[in-house]
Amino acid sequence: MTENNRSFPDWETLYKNQDVESMPWYNESLDADLELELDKIKINKDLFLDLGTGPGTQAIKLFESGFDVTASDLSPTSIHKARVRYNTKRINKVKFVVDDILNSNFSDKEFDFIFDRGCFHVLSPEKRSTYTTEVYRILKEGGILFLKCFSEKEPERDFGLYRFSSDMIKEIFENSGFKIQYIKETIYQGTLSPLPQALFIKMTKLTN
Numbered sequence: 001m002t003e004n005n006r007s008f009p010d011w012e013t014l015y016k017n018q019d020v021e022s023m024p025w026y027n028e029s030l031d032a033d034l035e036l037e038l039d040k041i042k043i044n045k046d047l048f049l050d051l052g053t054g055p056g057t058q059a060i061k062l063f064e065s066g067f068d069v070t071a072s073d074l075s076p077t078s079i080h081k082a083r084v085r086y087n088t089k090r091i092n093k094v095k096f097v098v099d100d101i102l103n104s105n106f107s108d109k110e111f112d113f114i115f116d117r118g119c120f121h122v123l124s125p126e127k128r129s130t131y132t133t134e135v136y137r138i139l140k141e142g143g144i145l146f147l148k149c150f151s152e153k154e155p156e157r158d159f160g161l162y163r164f165s166s167d168m169i170k171e172i173f174e175n176s177g178f179k180i181q182y183i184k185e186t187i188y189q190g191t192l193s194p195l196p197q198a199l200f201i202k203m204t205k206l207t208n
Contacts, residue, residue, distance in 0.1 A: 012075045027189045030061035031117055033200040034146055038065065046112035049138070051101060052119030056082030056094070062115070063094050070111070072099040102130045106138040114138070114145045117188075121149035121161045132176035139205045145178065147201040148188060154197035169201055178203040 029035075048067040050059040055078070059071035071094055073079050079096045086094065099105055101119060114135060123131055135145060152165045166183045174180060181202040188198040 012077055028057055029189070030065070031058060031115070031148060032189060033148065033184065033186050034058075034115060034117075037146065037200075037202060043113075047110065049106070049111045049114045051114055051116040051135075053082060053096070054078055054118060056086060056096065058115060058117065059094050059096070060086055067113075069093075070095040070097060070106075072097050072101070072104075072106075074098070074100050101134050102127060104134045104138060108137055109140045109143075110138050112140055112143050114143070115147075116145070117148040120147060121164070123162070125162075128172055129176070132173060132178070136177045136205055141205065141207050143205045144181075145201075145203050145205070147199075147203070148186075149199055149201075150188065151185065151197040151199050153185070164199060166199065169199065173201075173203055177206050179206050 045066055046068065048062050048069050050056075050062060050069060050071040053059050053071035053073045054075075056071055059069050059082070063069045071079075071082065073082075076098050079098050083096045102123075116135075120128075120131060139145065147169075149169075150161045150163045152163045152168075154163055169183060170180055181204060184200045186198050186200045187195040189195060
């Protein structure tokens, strides 16, 4: 499978036809690497965007940690299911919205933090510059992007997510107005076995 010859499901159809608990990225707990980083920097407030929220689990855990959370996804059905699920649990203070990060309706400099654990690594190479431009635009000055993506060390799987090396991440983001704080080899928590090899990256938006 070549870098540009990859296919992905129609996300709306997927969320209509499959239980979210069975999806490979479903993780009821807050991502372990993000939790460790938030504990380290002692931050539990400000505006947080869970980008590509899917089942909404990460957004809820961030809200429970004290953040003001917006959760976005391209799929209207994923957003509807998340709203229904968490409103039933009386967790109705997370703002679930349908939004395409490649053509986002969010305002300039809206968020202090963004977490992406599933959006970036499904984007084809020609879309990555649009992604970085939009993420840069909606982050506040000095804002932080936490990114988790599949590592180049992860063997090829049937669904063919794009995989990245540290050098690839640096080239993409450091040429787009971000300063990489660190890149960590880790795993991608979800329903797959064994858990995929991944990278966790913390980066800061540089001021103009």
